[in-house]
Amino acid sequence: xxxxxxxxxxxxxxxxxxxxxxxxxxxxxLGAARLYDLLVNDRDAGGMLTDVAVRLASTDPDRELDRANxxxxxxxxxxxxxxxxxxxxxVSAGQLHERGGPPIGLWAKGPLRLDRLERSVAVVGSRSAxxxxxxxxxxxxxxxxxxxxxxxxxxAFGIDQAAHRGAVAMDGPTVAVLACGVDRAYPAAHxxxxxxxxxxxxxxxxxxPGCAPTRIRFLARNRLIAALSxxxxxxxxxxxxxxxxxxxxxxxxxxxxxxxxxxxTSAQSQGVNQLIRKASAVxxxxxxxxxxxxxxxxxxxVEDPRAPVRPRDRLTxxxxxxxxxxxxxxxxxxxxxxxxxxLGIVEVSSALSxxxxxxxxxxxxxxxxxxxxxxx
Amino acid sequence: xxxxxxxxxxxxxxxxxxxxxxxxxxxxxLGAARLYDLLVNDRDAGGMLTDVAVRLASTDPDRELDRANxxxxxxxxxxxxxxxxxxxxxVSAGQLHERGGPPIGLWAKGPLRLDRLERSVAVVGSRSAxxxxxxxxxxxxxxxxxxxxxxxxxxAFGIDQAAHRGAVAMDGPTVAVLACGVDRAYPAAHxxxxxxxxxxxxxxxxxxPGCAPTRIRFLARNRLIAALSxxxxxxxxxxxxxxxxxxxxxxxxxxxxxxxxxxxTSAQSQGVNQLIRKASAVxxxxxxxxxxxxxxxxxxxVEDPRAPVRPRDRLTxxxxxxxxxxxxxxxxxxxxxxxxxxLGIVEVSSALSxxxxxxxxxxxxxxxxxxxxxxx
Numbered sequence: 001x002x003x004x005x006x007x008x009x010x011x012x013x014x015x016x017x018x019x020x021x022x023x024x025x026x027x028x029x030l031g032a033a034r035l036y037d038l039l040v041n042d043r044d045a046g047g048m049l050t051d052v053a054v055r056l057a058s059t060d061p062d063r064e065l066d067r068a069n070x071x072x073x074x075x076x077x078x079x080x081x082x083x084x085x086x087x088x089x090x091v092s093a094g095q096l097h098e099r100g101g102p103p104i105g106l107w108a109k110g111p112l113r114l115d116r117l118e119r120s121v122a123v124v125g126s127r128s129a130x131x132x133x134x135x136x137x138x139x140x141x142x143x144x145x146x147x148x149x150x151x152x153x154x155x156a157f158g159i160d161q162a163a164h165r166g167a168v169a170m171d172g173p174t175v176a177v178l179a180c181g182v183d184r185a186y187p188a189a190h191x192x193x194x195x196x197x198x199x200x201x202x203x204x205x206x207x208x209p210g211c212a213p214t215r216i217r218f219l220a221r222n223r224l225i226a227a228l229s230x231x232x233x234x235x236x237x238x239x240x241x242x243x244x245x246x247x248x249x250x251x252x253x254x255x256x257x258x259x260x261x262x263x264x265t266s267a268q269s270q271g272v273n274q275l276i277r278k279a280s281a282v283x284x285x286x287x288x289x290x291x292x293x294x295x296x297x298x299x300x301x302v303e304d305p306r307a308p309v310r311p312r313d314r315l316t317x318x319x320x321x322x323x324x325x326x327x328x329x330x331x332x333x334x335x336x337x338x339x340x341x342x343l344g345i346v347e348v349s350s351a352l353s354x355x356x357x358x359x360x361x362x363x364x365x366x367x368x369x370x371x372x373x374x375x376x
Numbered sequence: 377x378x379x380x381x382x383x384x385x386x387x388x389x390x391x392x393x394x395x396x397x398x399x400x401x402x403x404x405x406l407g408a409a410r411l412y413d414l415l416v417n418d419r420d421a422g423g424m425l426t427d428v429a430v431r432l433a434s435t436d437p438d439r440e441l442d443r444a445n446x447x448x449x450x451x452x453x454x455x456x457x458x459x460x461x462x463x464x465x466x467v468s469a470g471q472l473h474e475r476g477g478p479p480i481g482l483w484a485k486g487p488l489r490l491d492r493l494e495r496s497v498a499v500v501g502s503r504s505a506x507x508x509x510x511x512x513x514x515x516x517x518x519x520x521x522x523x524x525x526x527x528x529x530x531x532a533f534g535i536d537q538a539a540h541r542g543a544v545a546m547d548g549p550t551v552a553v554l555a556c557g558v559d560r561a562y563p564a565a566h567x568x569x570x571x572x573x574x575x576x577x578x579x580x581x582x583x584x585p586g587c588a589p590t591r592i593r594f595l596a597r598n599r600l601i602a603a604l605s606x607x608x609x610x611x612x613x614x615x616x617x618x619x620x621x622x623x624x625x626x627x628x629x630x631x632x633x634x635x636x637x638x639x640x641t642s643a644q645s646q647g648v649n650q651l652i653r654k655a656s657a658v659x660x661x662x663x664x665x666x667x668x669x670x671x672x673x674x675x676x677x678v679e680d681p682r683a684p685v686r687p688r689d690r691l692t693x694x695x696x697x698x699x700x701x702x703x704x705x706x707x708x709x710x711x712x713x714x715x716x717x718x719l720g721i722v723e724v725s726s727a728l729s730x731x732x733x734x735x736x737x738x739x740x741x742x743x744x745x746x747x748x749x750x751x752x
Contacts, residue, residue: 132639261637261649263508264661273637276652276659283653285640 002079008036009077009105010208011061015039017099018206018220019090022346024101025353028091029334032104038335038345068107068209071183072198076114077105084114087227089253097252099220102227103206109182110202112150112173114228120150120175121294122225122250123166124243125159125235130268133159133236136260138166140233143287145172149294152177152229154221155190155197159235159243164193168200175202177225179217181209204228222246231256231294234281237271244271247281256294257281315355318343322351323360323370331366378455384412385453385481386584387437391415393475394582394596395466398726400477404467405710405725408480414711414721444483444585447559448574452490453481460490463603465629473628475596478603479582485558486578488526488549490604496526496551497670498601498626499542500619501535501611506644509535509612512636514542516609519663521548525670528553528605530597531566531573535611535619540569544576553604554581555589555597562589580604598622607632607670610657613647620647623657632670633657691731694719698727699736699746707742 009032016023026035065075076082083106090102108114121144123137137159141151145167153160155176167174176194178186182203185191197203206224207217222242226232226249234257237243250257259281262269275281284290315323325341325348326332332340338348352368355361362371385408392399402411441451452458459482466478484490497520499513513535517527521543529536531552543550552570554562558579561567573579582600583593598618602608602625610633613619626633635657638645651657660666691699701717701724702708708716714724728744731737738747 132641136640260640261645261652261659262639264512264636265508269637270661273659273661276637277661277665279655283637283649283659285646285649285653289653 002077004033005031005079006075006077006105007061007065008032010065010075011036011059013075013104013107013206014059014061014064014208016104017216018103019099019101019223021098021101021353022350023104024091026334026346026349027104029349064208068183071109071209073107073109073182073209075105076108082113082115084117084228086118086230087224090223090227093223093249093252099216100223100252103224106204106206107182107209108202108204109198110175111200112175112202114202114204116173117150117152117175117228118230119294120152120173120229121290122152122229122232122246123159123163123235124153124222124225124232124237124246125163125272126237126241126243126268127156127158127160128238128268129158129162129236130262130266132262132266133260133268134162137162137235138169140235140260140284140287140290141166141174142170142172144290145174146170147291148173149291150175150201152225154178154225155186155194155203157187157189161190161193163235164197168196173201175204175228177221177228178203178205179207179213179221181205181207181211183209184212186213218242219245223249226250226255227253229255231258231290233258233260233284233290234272234275235260236262236266236268237275238267239271239274241271244275247275251280258284258290258293260284315360318347319351319354322348323355326352326355326361326368326370328370331362331364331369333367337368378453380409381407381455382451382453382481383437383441384408386441386451387412387435389451389480389483389582390435390437390440390584392480393592394479395475395477395599397474397477397729398722399480400467401729402710402722402725403480440584444559447485447585449483449485449558449585451481452484458489458491460493460604462494462606463600466599466603469599469625469628475592476599476625476628479600482580482582483558483585484578484580485574486551487576488551488578490578490580492549493526493528493551493604494606495670496528496549496605497666498528498605498608498622499535499539499611500529500598500601500608500613500622501539501648502613502617502619502644503532503534503536504614504644505534505538505612506638506642508638508642509636509644510538513538513611514545516611516636516660516663516666517542517550518546518548520666521550522546523667524549525667526551526577528601530554530601531562531570531579533563533565537566537569539611540573544572549577551578551580551604553597553601554579555583555593557581557583557585557587559585560588594618595621599625602626602631603629605631607634607666609634609636609660609666610648610651611636612638612642612644613651614643615647615650617647620651623651627656634660634666634669636660691736694723695727695730698724699731702728702731702737702744702746704746707738707740707745709743713744 093100141163150173151167153163185194222245232250259272259276338345469476517539526549527543528551529539558581561570598621608626635648635652714721
């Protein structure tokens with residue numbers, strides 16, 4: 001059973017981009033195995049097939065998993081003990097932010113188990129770091145890793161590299177989360193660093209082996225770094241920096257967000273200084289302060305408050321069409337609602353999530369049904 | 377009348393140290409003129425006389441004011457239009473903190489009127505500043521002063537000097553608050569700077585002309601800088617720095633407290649970074665941000681909430697002795713209570729303030745009487 005699930009998730013991981021909430025909503029409702037069968041067998045299942053038909057034809061999940069295995073790469077799924085459950089915080093984030101859904105599975109290489117990342121600290125920052133930033137990131141990561149807290153970063157130039165190195169220098173645990181397959185090295189200049197992390201810590205990605213890094217995957221990678229770690233420290237970041245994107249995700253996920261200040265005359269500190277200024281990050285000056293603040297954070301992270309209910313008449317015509325197809329009494333599955341509405345399953349799933357969020361439909365054991373609110 | 381008051385305050389300013397709440401409480405109750413007469417004529421008035429007898433004998437307020445006048449120094453008192461009313465925030469602070477009372481008067485030299493300081497910004501920091509700190513303080517002060525906001529500082533080496541210079545470079549208003557008499561220059565190396573400020577802006581002190589700077593006067597000066605300005609910016613400060621003392625006073629007085637961050641590797645930024653970290657100061661990176669935040673601050677500054685009431689049995693025996701001398705029905709003046717208690721007027725005044733703060737005595741038109749709470 002678990003291996004059927006793994007095969008299906010491996011195939012889906014190859015078929016779609018990380019964090020796509022259309023996919024993760026369907027997986028949550030139908031299960032990965034059933035969704036995969038649906039996509040393979042029912043060529044009328046909806047918009048998704050037309051998106052992915054080409055990739056689907058060339059996908060052989062068994063061979064893919066075998067090949068990964070031969071490279072020392074495992075594919076960790078929610079059913080595994082090793083699954084880092086903290087990434088489930090992305091389930092609700094995925095309802096609110098594009099590409100914010102939870103990972104379908106994590107490709108991983110290296111001896112460090114992913115369920116050990118529960119108390120990890122992300123250390124991120126500029127690729128074009130200054131010597132100041134590199135020095136501080138390295139020392140801070142060393143202090144954190146020496147206490148056994150895994151240091152997560154993205155293996156990029158600058159702050160990322162300094163953070164991994166600081167942890168490695170202490171023989172401390174450190175993990176690189178990549179935007180490409182874990183069998184690839186990006187940037188190429190960090191081939192040795194990434195190989196070292198794969199040999200001593202872990203290298204992790206949502207992208208299947210062989211995948212190239214893309215802009216979408218970098219953004220999804222940032223959200224994954226934030227979701228895996230208990231707190232994110234931004235060491236240096238210019239005003240437009242990927243590290244600020246990671247910090248934003250950490251904030252959305254109610255993780256601790258920390259920033260190392262720098263000279264107001266340094267462009268590389270401008271983004272962090274503003275983050276602290278707006279109270280989006282707490283100022284830290286040392287690894288010990290990071291440990292104190294990350295340690296204070298509770299085991300159970302607070303979820304964002306729910307969005308307010310909006311009246312039915314503010315729905316789009318497409319959403320109203322789906323709402324009209326939802327049964328009043330006993331629930332129906334997404335595929336049944338889609339047939340009634342005459343719309344594709346992917347579009348209907350997304351509409352049902354939207355309607356659910358605003359309290360207009362409910363879910364029971366049989367599927368979707370109209371909520372009391374929607375009658376009015 | 378006003379000149380009688382000025383003479384009395386000038387004498388009292390020479391007789392006591394700045395911010396002494398024993399003095400300011402008595403002045404508030406009795407008026408400066410009556411208190412001065414009491415001290416001159418009634419040699420049994422209490423502990424204060426023994427403290428100040430020597431100084432009193434050598435004080436001639438008329439000659440003092442004439443001499444100051446001939447040096448271009450004026451003595452500004454609360455009855456004057458020029459009085460900077462924002463320093464009255466120290467009246468309640470003086471009840472809670474030693475040496476926190478309001479000034480008895482301000483010795484001033486220079487064309488800038490003190491009532492123009494209502495929208496001023498204090499820029500303070502380390503004497504042993506780095507080139508980074510000096511650069512940032514100068515630029516920040518220049519931007520603030522160019523907008524017509526007076527820049528207040530202490531004419532010390534390092535950040536203070538840079539702040540004054542930045543304002544001067546823009547022909548903007550700037551004021552030095554000194555711990556010594558305004559006819560003196562401390563540090564001596566800043567004789568020219570202080571003379572320039574006296575010629576173009578203002579030099580201000582609570583200490584009478586000729587007074588030397590002392591530790592007590594430096595601390596009192598810091599509180600005055602905070603009280604005069606609407607917001608205080610700390611540019612660089614090591615962990616133990618007078619600038620942090622100014623920031624603490626600004627916080628107590630509900631003024632805007634701002635901090636310029638610096639490298640975590642710089643000892644000169646450690647104090648400011650910690651101030652920001654503990655949310656005791658808002659991080660700022662430019663003069664414009666300072667203006668935005670200081671401009672946002674309302675005209676009417678919020679007072680601290682009152683301290684909780686404590687039971688009578690927690691009083692010292694001396695406080696209880698004073699409490700027992702306070703009449704139950706019609707109020708009595710401090711001197712009357714002092715006679716009944718057989719204690720000095722200064723000690724009794726201080727005890728009455730303490731008892732008043734905890735709700736055990738009340739004040740009516742006739743003076744002090746027991747509060748309902750004290751009967752229990």
